[in-house]
Amino acid sequence: MSEGVQTSPVFTPRVFSGIQPSGGLTLGNYLGAMKRFAEMQDHGFETIYCMVDMHAITVWQDPDALRRQTRELAAGYIASGIDPNRSILFNQSQVPEHAQLAWVFNCVARMGWMKRMTQWKDKAGKNQENASLGLFAYPALMAADILVYHATHVPVGEDQKQHLELTRDIAAKFNHDYRTEFFPMTEPVIEGAATRVMSLRDGSKKMSKSDPSDASRINLTDDADSIAQKIRKARTDPEALPSEADGLEDRPEARNLVNIYAALAEQSVEDVLRDVGGKPFSEFKPMLADLAVEKLAPISTEMGRLMQAPEEIDAILSSGAERARSIAAPILKRTYDIVGMVG
Numbered sequence: 001m002s003e004g005v006q007t008s009p010v011f012t013p014r015v016f017s018g019i020q021p022s023g024g025l026t027l028g029n030y031l032g033a034m035k036r037f038a039e040m041q042d043h044g045f046e047t048i049y050c051m052v053d054m055h056a057i058t059v060w061q062d063p064d065a066l067r068r069q070t071r072e073l074a075a076g077y078i079a080s081g082i083d084p085n086r087s088i089l090f091n092q093s094q095v096p097e098h099a100q101l102a103w104v105f106n107c108v109a110r111m112g113w114m115k116r117m118t119q120w121k122d123k124a125g126k127n128q129e130n131a132s133l134g135l136f137a138y139p140a141l142m143a144a145d146i147l148v149y150h151a152t153h154v155p156v157g158e159d160q161k162q163h164l165e166l167t168r169d170i171a172a173k174f175n176h177d178y179r180t181e182f183f184p185m186t187e188p189v190i191e192g193a194a195t196r197v198m199s200l201r202d203g204s205k206k207m208s209k210s211d212p213s214d215a216s217r218i219n220l221t222d223d224a225d226s227i228a229q230k231i232r233k234a235r236t237d238p239e240a241l242p243s244e245a246d247g248l249e250d251r252p253e254a255r256n257l258v259n260i261y262a263a264l265a266e267q268s269v270e271d272v273l274r275d276v277g278g279k280p281f282s283e284f285k286p287m288l289a290d291l292a293v294e295k296l297a298p299i300s301t302e303m304g305r306l307m308q309a310p311e312e313i314d315a316i317l318s319s320g321a322e323r324a325r326s327i328a329a330p331i332l333k334r335t336y337d338i339v340g341m342v343g
């Protein structure tokens with residue numbers, strides 16, 4: 001090997017992910033993210049999970065609502081099985097290293113990269129001149145969230161794929177410009193039956209907290225009756241369920257309900273269809289409603305209980321922030337050093 005060429009450092013596996021406390025956790029957040037976060041924790045990975053309040057304020061947030069939503073998200077994480085002793089659970093703004101590394105990445109990322117992001121195009125819409133500068137820079141802060149821990153794996157739903165590609169582009173450009181291999185090429189982990197949970201009213205749209213129709217989504221705070229009612233009213237086609245996954249092609253609503261069932265039951269889509277193939281929706285929907293209530297009711301009850309003790313949540317978050325900083329601070333310091341900052 002020639003002099004000056006570094007061998008690639010081996011990064012210890014470390015999982016990081018985040019959710020915006022912008023209100024209203026949905027079944028999409030639970031199945032696409034939180035449930036899988038808990039599984040990775042239970043598989044013995046070092047896991048770090050965050051409430052990204054600084055991302056949330058890239059669009060307007062009422063201060064009192066933001067405070068409540070941040071605690072509610074913390075309660076949601078815990079109720080979904082994140083154990084704050086085994087995982088590090090914290091609030092982004094309590095670890096200033098995220099914003100500090102994000103500034104360096106703002107100087108690495110190119111305007112053209114940011115302009116091509118579909119989230120920017122969707123959220124800024126036609127009125128880009130009036131969007132916040134933070135919304136434009138959003139992906140650089142997200143790269144900093146991940147890379148300030150040298151995270152190697154990031155579990156997310158499918159809608160975050162482009163952001164994770166950009167994270168790799170930023171890491172690669174930093175490494176290239178500064179002739180180092182300091183930042184890892186993080187792997188997105190987009191797996192399972194529910195990486196893209198769709199609206200219950202329109203199988204071509206993602207289930208989202210911002211959909212004006214409450215019937216389009218299941219909220220983690222919904223009670224048993226409304227969960228059952230929303231599933232009963234979910235849009236479907238008139239055919240019975242197929243016995244094989246191929247039969248779900250071109251049937252987005254049917255596919256969505258089967259995917260949700262599979263993810264909640266922790267079965268493969270093939271196994272679910274082996275059991276329910278041939279059944280009409282009038283039989284399948286009550287089965288799905290029962291399963292959803294069985295799995296989600298304890299989460300909403302536990303969230304409600306935790307929300308009664310906000311001071312407990314705050315204590316968990318500040319101890320999480322301290323643990324997070326002990327990993328992030330040395331990585332930021334080394335980054336500053338590589339960049340040539342004196343200190």
Ligand code: TYM
Pocket residue numbers: 016017018019020021027028029030031032033052055141142145146154155156157158159160163194195196197198206207208
């Ligand atoms: P956010 O807050 O929009 O969503 C949080 C997580 O939930 C997943 N998700 C879904 N998965 C399946 N089906 C759906 N309908 C659905 N809706 C939401 C998202 O894919 C995500 O995993 N930019 C991120 C937050 C973030 C982040 C990070 C994530 C900031 N920094 C670093 C990972 C790593 C976001 O807005 O997620």
